[in-house]
Amino acid sequence: MILYGSYTSPFVRHCRVALAQSGFDFEFVEADYAMSAERSPTAKVPFFSDGDIMLTDSSSILKFVREKSGKPYLKDIQDYELFTITNTVLDTSINLFLLENEGFGPGQINYLSRQQNRIESGLNELNTRFSAESDVSLDSSLRCACFLDWALFRDRITLDGLDNLQGLLDQANQDEVFTSTAPNLT
Ligand SMILES: N[C@@H](CCC(=O)N[C@@H](CS)C(=O)NCC(=O)O)C(=O)O
Known part of the structure; x- marks a missing residue:
């Protein structure tokens, strides 16, 4: 799993916390404007890959990580x-x-x-x-x-x-x- 983002973004931070809580091995790669424009359709961070899966919004990344680790995501x-x-x-x-x-x-x-x-x-x-x-x-x-x-x-x-x-x-x-x-x- 690779999470791309910046250290200051609150959207990225939420994903970093969820990934750390999940216990999954993941790599964090710092992405600048040029990289996010090239890799994400919205040219924003975070974006994320896990094998063939590519996700480009903190909400879909969180849903993926929570569900993969058997935890609820937005429970009600x-x-x-x-x-x-x-x-x-x-x-x-x-x-x-x-x-x-x-x-x-x-x-x-x-x-x-x-x-x-x-x-x-x-x-x-x-x-x-x-x-x-x-x-x-x-x-x-x-x-x-x-x-x-x-x-x-x-x-x-x-x-x-x-x-x-x-x-x-x-x-x-x-x-x-x-x-x-x-x-x-x-
Ligand atoms: N809906 C997106 C919002 C992400 C977002 O706004 N990221 C900011 C950084 S905090 C960004 O990349 N902004 C770049 C820009 O607006 O050009 C998500 O939840 O991931």
Whole structure:
């Protein structure tokens, strides 16, 4: 099994954690923009190969790894819903981050201020749906912890007043597999 990606991507991190939890032997290969444009139809990381199987999205990679190791993946509709809300907030945050690096922000483009509002409303909603006791073995919780840690690392958010999300992240940080994949360890 080979996982291709970057050390800072939260999508890649989630796959690294799942692979480490599975106990499967896998190789991690750093992929730059040129390699991902050549190997993935969406020109994004992560992408993954296992023999003839080629997967190009963190969600399909996670489903493959969880099922191959006999573990549940998004066990019920609420787990799935939380995963997808988190993904939308994460995608939006990354989109804004990349655009701001190119000099475009919410101050200049209306759509980007809607994107910024989406991040704020999404975070507030996630704070009501997760708790410090949320089960961090679930992929919805793990996706959220990967998002929060990335957004803090990139100074995109604060967790002031979002105590449940802070509690969820604190809980994830008890796990050595999670901490060993932190974006600041690059
Ligand atoms: N839906 C994809 C999203 C992956 C994604 O957005 N990856 C970012 C890195 S965190 C990327 O490769 N961005 C490159 C670009 O936007 O050009 C997944 O879940 O794998």
